[in-house]
Amino acid sequence: MAANLALTLAAAALAWRHRDRGGTGDPGLVGGIAIAALGIGLAIAAIVPPAFAVLAPLAALGLLLAAARVDPLVPARLTLLPVIVLLALAIRPLSDVALALGVSLLWEELPYLHLPSAGDAARLLLLPALALLAAGAGQRPLFGPARRLILPAATAVAILGLYVLLKQPLAIASPEAFVARGFAERALLGDLALLAGWLLWTRHRPLATALATLALARILWFDLLGLNPVLVPQRVGTLPLCNAATLHLALAALLVRRLPGLPRRSLVAALLTLAATLATIRQIAHGTLLTGTVGIAENWGYSAAMLALAILWLWRGLAVRSADLRRFGLALLTLTTLKVFLIDASALEGVLRILSFMGLGGALIGIGWAYRRFVTPVDAAPARSPTGSPQSSTLRG
Structure with a gap:
């Protein structure tokens, strides 16, 4: 601990002596700041409990951000160090999350059993990733050319950490809970x-x-x-x-x-x-x-609901002049008609089958009339002369 502190102070003194060389990328200034940041991180890691070890690289990142006022080149050159340390700390929880996601993609019902603890997700994934995103937002030149890689990666890690935390309240760890x-x-x-x-x-x-x-x-x-x-x-x-x-x-x-x-x-x-x-x-x-299983009443319920939705889409498509809604309505109406004729009516006999065909036919006739009546825009009608008669499209001699 004493040796670590002495090295940190020596590096800080070196950086301080070269403070007038900011903006030049001076090795003494940049190297002194880097060693001082590393020493501070090691000192914090030795003091705090292992559960809070993530504070070490975050403290180093804070020192590097403060050093940007002395030399703007410092963030671009050195901030990859705490990023690498943070990723090293996050390897185990990230591997656990990857395993949970992998088994869930295979339709495993209990991926919760493979997730890391909520504490690890918060300390090693969510909070460090948010710190990197906040630092990148506050200092746009912070990560230099690696910015396009680091910020999306930090966003993905933050989402994964949040995913783990959102899985905690219900804690689905048994088939009954699922x-x-x-x-x-x-x-x-x-x-x-x-x-x-x-x-x-x-x-x-x-x-x-x-x-x-x-x-x-x-x-x-x-x-x-x-x-x-x-x-x-x-x-x-x-x-x-x-x-x-x-x-x-x-x-x-x-x-x-x-x-x-x-x-x-x-x-x-x-x-x-x-x-x-x-x-x-x-x-x-x-x-x-x-x-x-699907019963007769449920089957007809599907047909009635699909018919109602088709009529609703057609009506809205005509009302707001949306070609998409009209196409969706016609497609669903066609699908519903085929379902009624090929599936629903086959389960009926005698008068009920005749009545179902008559009802569906009447509905189709009414929908067809309404579609022809309202789908043609008003301005598509032939123009009329001031006397009220349609104007001829050609001039007569």
Whole structure:
């Protein structure tokens, strides 16, 4: 400890003697500051408990930032040192998080068991990464050419640390806990990522796009494919509309719709809206657990909900003159018609089948009439002369 302190003081004295050579990259100034920062870091690491060892490189980073007032070249030359130390301290929790993410991608139900502790995530991942981001925001030339690599990496580490902390409240560590809270936690994490993307959309487009893409990928990979609550038992709630499945997909559709510039956002929002509608019918039919077979009433409920959504999209498309909504409405109407004729009607006999065909036919006739009546813009009508008769397109001699 005494030798470390003596070396630190000697290096600080050397840097002080060369303080008038700032801006030249003088080896005595730069080297003295580097050795002094390293000595301070080692001294703090020897004093504080191991759980707070992360304070050592943060203290060194603080000294380097202060030294920037003497020589602006110091941050660009030396700040990689505490960054390397921070990454070395974060290797173990990062490997644990990587393992948890890897098994979750294989649809493992309990990735929580592989995560590092909340304390390690906060001390070794989240707080150091936030410190690097804050330092980079305060001193733009801080990391020099490595800035484009360090700041995105620090952002990713901060997100991983926050992910670990967000997994702590529900602590899904058993199959029973997964059934009870698995879908709700997954929906919450996905919606938070999408909400963060929406909030950052006008401030930091690359980060916002990455968060939105991550959230949508989670919905597709987990909620609709591997861990779909229709296939894997998970409780979504007992209320017909205010349940996790409906609210999760509906909120995602709303946020995607409000992200201008997101590729295919209209189509993605429409598909999420349709998924939320079908999830509502499924929840009404089965309750909080969505597993089970499809009954006749549920099957017709899907058809009625799809028909209603198609009519809504067509109406809104005509009202706001949105070609996308009209196309979505027509596509869903076609899909609903095929479903009714090929699937629903096959389960009916006699008069009920005839009535179903008549009802669907009447609905289609009405929708076709309304579409032809309102889809043509008013200004597409032939122009009229002041006398009220249509003007001729050619001049008559």
